[in-house]
Amino acid sequence: MIRRLLLLALATALLSGCGFHLRGSSSAIQLSSVLPEVAIDGVDTEIGFGRRLQQALVTGGVRVLPEPVGDVPVLEVGKVEVKRRVLSVDRDVRAREYALISEVRFRLRPSPNADAAWRTVETRRDLVVDPFQVLGTEQEEKRMRREMEDDLVQRIVLVLRQLAKR
Numbered sequence: 001m002i003r004r005l006l007l008l009a010l011a012t013a014l015l016s017g018c019g020f021h022l023r024g025s026s027s028a029i030q031l032s033s034v035l036p037e038v039a040i041d042g043v044d045t046e047i048g049f050g051r052r053l054q055q056a057l058v059t060g061g062v063r064v065l066p067e068p069v070g071d072v073p074v075l076e077v078g079k080v081e082v083k084r085r086v087l088s089v090d091r092d093v094r095a096r097e098y099a100l101i102s103e104v105r106f107r108l109r110p111s112p113n114a115d116a117a118w119r120t121v122e123t124r125r126d127l128v129v130d131p132f133q134v135l136g137t138e139q140e141e142k143r144m145r146r147e148m149e150d151d152l153v154q155r156i157v158l159v160l161r162q163l164a165k166r
Contacts, residue, residue: 038074
């Protein structure tokens, strides 16, 4: 019994010491020291992608303003582009596998009137279509799209952290 407890404690210490974080845990990404406040422009922060982006920033310690004020940095976000490419077909020439691709353009302007370069983040997943479970495949695609948007949010936060350090 004691050996198991020691082994469990050792495994926990090893995982915590190596920098392991659960996927999607934005608490590891603290932006407040490099980007204390920001205004988001170009996306609705009340629903969907915009809301998840705002939540990730707030979780990172950033104060998100409803509109650009003074010399507060502005995060300008474009529309999330969604693409679907056929990767393989069956002998009846029906799509059997798709590549789902989501990308979004954004830029961090130091102030409302300043200019900055646009950046793009992209994520991709492969979806295998089961012709006998069409409804299940549609639900799987919706779930994957949501996960892909979450990945885009995390990638934007990581890029913002690097941009704000400069």
